[in-house]
Amino acid sequence: MNEQETAAHMIRFIEEKERQLQINKMLADPQAKGDVVKAILDELERVIPNEDQQNRI
Numbered sequence: 001m002n003e004q005e006t007a008a009h010m011i012r013f014i015e016e017k018e019r020q021l022q023i024n025k026m027l028a029d030p031q032a033k034g035d036v037v038k039a040i041l042d043e044l045e046r047v048i049p050n051e052d053q054q055n056r057i
């Protein structure tokens with residue numbers, strides 16, 4: 001593996017470990033999971049009206 005391939009591999013490896021850590025945190029803390037879901041829904045509600053307004057212009 002050359003230097004560039006090694007760096008790309010390590011970035012993917014670290015990103016996967018970070019995702020796994022976040023999954024484990026959410027599974028261990030139901031409140032955190034609820035907070036994430038609420039934040040996603042709130043953002044969706046915030047974005048959708050803006051999208052509708054842009055389509056009317």
